[in-house]
Amino acid sequence: MTVTEFAKFKVLPPFTCSSPEILEFLADVGKKQYAFSGYPLRFYQDVNSPDAVYLVSGWDTVEDHGKWSATDASRKVIERCMLEKLVAIEGLAHLEVEFPSLPGEWKGIAHVVVEKEGNPVADANVEESFKNATHQIYVARDQTSPCGEVFQLAVLKDDVTGLEGKWDGVANFLAVN
Template identity: 30%
Template structure:
């Protein structure tokens, strides 16, 4: 089963998504990485925080992604990005990327932190309505490299992935609206 890469990036001010050098970089990332992985890349931003960029794509396994990370083409991309993009984080999720809605214009991502996971890996608290959503595609995955790190839930944006905390980072849940960005 293919895994899903979920990477968080941030533009360094005063750079914006419409800057030609940003568009050029993400066009290259999309082309070069997808030719290596065999999976399309999707990019999203958080409308509440336009400097946030989320890359979501598939890999056959973690080893295939690690091979790409070490490649000369990826190292070239990292050099180009230096000074205008920060890499905030990246996880490999046990979410089958073949099921991911590549064409979705928007998604909601709700992440449970390790505070919401017991030693046996089950969630102590359930998100309201996750099981009963009538909103199209939903999916979830755990970080394959860090046991007990929480769960990432994804749903098309008309879903109601509500949580008690209102999306605050210091609580059990973090909610992010994701809007598709195309770099062409």
């Protein structure tokens, strides 16, 4: 079974999720990690926090992700991130969810559950919010976008009813593959 990487980034001012520098950086990260892992990366903007970006990707094993982290390509991505002050890494988890069944195939709203007890799904260094409660991660695909696959994402502590009224007028984020 593959694992799903779920990471949270904060876009640092003066940049926004739509800044060319951010889009180019995410595309570069996506290309380099894909070349190593063979799994596409998808990025989502949080509907409740426009400066939050989530990365969702896959790995054959958690150990393979560790091998990527030790490469020159990975270190250069992190160095660039720090030097150009583009994004801050706020959290990382390896979800026990089979990656091929995730975002690229999602239609409408789907979710992944991150549990706090009983079924450990996260690394020890996952952000504090994942340690404290079960979260639902919802993604919706905008089928009408003229610019390709566009996704929206929300991380909630309760069910999908919390999304009501939040999808309209929210900045969409282009998935960079």
